[in-house]
Amino acid sequence: QNPGYEFICHPDYSIHAKDDSLDIVFSWSLFTHLHLEEIFLYAQDCYRALKPGGVFVFSFLTLNDLAHREIFMNRVASLNRGTDCVHLDTFLDRSTILNMMTQMLTFKLETFYDGDDDSVTPTGRFGQVLVVLRK
8 A cells, every 4th residue: 555665575685775775774673583694794785775874773682681581591491492493583782783883884873772762662662672873
């Protein structure tokens, strides 16, 4: 019901967009299911696709959040029982994100929002940490 909306199945670590063509890239819970190297490749291409001054927002899991730590410990318990985890959950921290995004890719940090920060949205907490970066 959205005129001009197009869904694209794009199986590699890139944005289906021209160089310097996007105002914003928003990735909700994508990086929670990628390896660190895959996150870097995807973020690198987001940088390429964003216009100068464009905004990159993504969510992530962190062991600093008690709810995320519970997810981690449930995964540990599953592995300890000999049960394979159904999917990958990656837990990041702010220093890794800052190193990768601002030092290696030269994004500028705007802010972080904690997953339990209910002041960001009128509908309540996000559940995952959000980072806002600018090209």
